[in-house]
Amino acid sequence: MTYLFELSQENLDLAVQEVIALTLHPFYECQDSFLILKNTLDHKKIRELGERLACTKKISQILFISKKQNLIRDVKHFSWKKVYQKSIAVRARAELKDQEKELATRVLDSLQKGHVDLEDPITKIEFLQIMGKVYAILVLKEIHHDFEERKAHKRPALHPSAMHPKLARAMINLTGIKTGEETRTTITDPFVGTGGILIEAADMGFKTQGFDIDPEMLQRCRTNLDFFHIQDANIKLNDATKIKEKLDYVVADLPYGKMTKPITSQLYEDFFKNLRTILKKRAVLCFEDKEETINSITKNNFKILHSFAIPVHKSMTRRVVVIE
Numbered sequence: 001m002t003y004l005f006e007l008s009q010e011n012l013d014l015a016v017q018e019v020i021a022l023t024l025h026p027f028y029e030c031q032d033s034f035l036i037l038k039n040t041l042d043h044k045k046i047r048e049l050g051e052r053l054a055c056t057k058k059i060s061q062i063l064f065i066s067k068k069q070n071l072i073r074d075v076k077h078f079s080w081k082k083v084y085q086k087s088i089a090v091r092a093r094a095e096l097k098d099q100e101k102e103l104a105t106r107v108l109d110s111l112q113k114g115h116v117d118l119e120d121p122i123t124k125i126e127f128l129q130i131m132g133k134v135y136a137i138l139v140l141k142e143i144h145h146d147f148e149e150r151k152a153h154k155r156p157a158l159h160p161s162a163m164h165p166k167l168a169r170a171m172i173n174l175t176g177i178k179t180g181e182e183t184r185t186t187i188t189d190p191f192v193g194t195g196g197i198l199i200e201a202a203d204m205g206f207k208t209q210g211f212d213i214d215p216e217m218l219q220r221c222r223t224n225l226d227f228f229h230i231q232d233a234n235i236k237l238n239d240a241t242k243i244k245e246k247l248d249y250v251v252a253d254l255p256y257g258k259m260t261k262p263i264t265s266q267l268y269e270d271f272f273k274n275l276r277t278i279l280k281k282r283a284v285l286c287f288e289d290k291e292e293t294i295n296s297i298t299k300n301n302f303k304i305l306h307s308f309a310i311p312v313h314k315s316m317t318r319r320v321v322v323i324e
């Protein structure tokens, strides 16, 4: 089957790699802000992807691809009975909106006894145009996360540079840890701050561990974890450059900005040097986009699997890297 992933547009490269990391599918095609993937994904896998993916808005099955001038003919020929279940809504998006009524009529004619439910249909059919082609799709999963509820300003303890939960979740997914492995896998954030990454990881079902050099930060982190009823996160005072224990997966937002500037490059150098000896699998790290940081990563013999620029504002870009 062929699937259409509708991606959120802030960072398309990252959104694409997030899907690839979880479907482990190397063959795909990108069209605008859509990812087209040939695969066999059962209902369970689609549901799991819907729960995990941060940067995908909708997963659909492509029923057929047509041209605007041939659309009505192709709709008439398609066997709608094969996809219909219990109730149906037919929608045409954007440029095709003016054809919606006619398309719906044709689909219903072909079904003969279809029950229309525009509010909560079991069968959701959409027609949309992507780069000059018309796609007829069956919507399998619409993805809504309650990121707003977990944004930093909604937590009791604040940190000025706390990461957006959507980016934190996408970074965790970029580790490539498969669905089903969560309860057996620990995600460590060695610069835990107020706990943004751990909150997201715990919400996804992972075991979590966090370190910070600042006892006050740990206190704030604990307050936030308690607020979200996360009891089993293991957080402790530790210097990220001196961690001894081996870690499978590390996901972190490295210290940056005015406060830490004078110490940052040495701190990074020491951190990467130490990480090289303790990282068993993968790390996904976010930092202020600077060449010297990339140099420090490669100098310490890490392989950079992926690298994404994340614009924050005019004078600041962050970078997310996946390293092994």
Ligand SMILES: C[S@@+](CC[C@H](N)C(=O)[O-])C[C@H]1O[C@@H](n2cnc3c(N)ncnc32)[C@H](O)[C@@H]1O
Pocket: 159, 161, 162, 163, 190, 191, 192, 193, 194, 195, 196, 197, 211, 212, 213, 214, 217, 238, 239, 240, 241, 253, 254, 255, 256, 267
């Ligand atoms: C960018 S903040 C992390 C923000 C975090 N993601 C959040 O949601 O709040 C970086 C944190 O690293 C901590 N830190 C700085 N140097 C450290 C070190 N050597 N070892 C461990 N933590 C350190 C700081 O105290 C700060 O809390």
